[in-house]
Amino acid sequence: MCAHILVAEDDPLQAELIRRLLLQEGHTPVVVADGRAAIDEARSRRPDLVVLDLMLPVVDGLGVCRVLRQDRDVPVLMLTARSAEDDILLGLELGADDYMTKPYSPRELLARIRTVLRRTHRPTDDSLVLRAGGITVDPARHEVTRDGVPVPCTPGEFAILHAMTAEPERVFSRRQLLQHTRGLDRASTERAIDVHIMNLRKKIEADPRRPVRLLTVFGVGYKLTGQPS
Numbered sequence: 603m604c605a606h607i608l609v610a611e612d613d614p615l616q617a618e619l620i621r622r623l624l625l626q627e628g629h630t631p632v633v634v635a636d637g638r639a640a641i642d643e644a645r646s647r648r649p650d651l652v653v654l655d656l657m658l659p660v661v662d663g664l665g666v667c668r669v670l671r672q673d674r675d676v677p678v679l680m681l682t683a684r685s686a687e688d689d690i691l692l693g694l695e696l697g698a699d700d701y702m703t704k705p706y707s708p709r710e711l712l713a714r715i716r717t718v719l720r721r722t723h724r725p726t727d728d729s730l731v732l733r734a735g736g737i738t739v740d741p742a743r744h745e746v747t748r749d750g751v752p753v754p755c756t757p758g759e760f761a762i763l764h765a766m767t768a769e770p771e772r773v774f775s776r777r778q779l780l781q782h783t784r785g786l787d788r789a790s791t792e793r794a795i796d797v798h799i800m801n802l803r804k805k806i807e808a809d810p811r812r813p814v815r816l817l818t819v820f821g822v823g824y825k826l827t828g829q830p831s
Contacts, residue, residue: 604628605630605649607651608640608651608652609633610663616655624715632649644673644676650676656681656693675757677721679699682701722760730742734767734827737767739764753805755805765779773825776824780794795824
């Protein structure tokens, strides 16, 4: 899958390394060195993926992520030198789909990029539309609706809803949902799923504090009810 990938990285050596790796994979990379340029480029070129360094000048990576999520649902792979879980979870709350902590291996970076692109690739079979509990997930159009009302979702949130609407009433553990979002790897944290669920409840529940669609099964995980609320 060849893609247009925006790389926002202010370290020239890291930026050039990523650019060359992407070219070798057959992608079309565009490199910028600050957050303002990343926002402008994303708006003008509509990339298939943004590789986003957290510590950017002018506008930091978190600020860029906020703007991108307001504009559209472009997938975001966040790069960070911060390994603290709270920093990573903040990025996920803002809509990043995956993250890598520096230093990272080039092979792992390419593997993560392939995974995100594969997960967010839109199929063309309209028969794959899924419905459960008043939620409709349309993979061909990458659209979610709640009782007919459009629901904007990040690719990670979309992946979770897609898995759960395919099997309504099934209880998914956090580990199983991680496999649907970015797969199992050494940096994955099950708390990231809790963040996605919290964000989804804000979007699909009338009262996120008292969910009736996306339910917690204590000690096990989460399930999407198969009955309309």
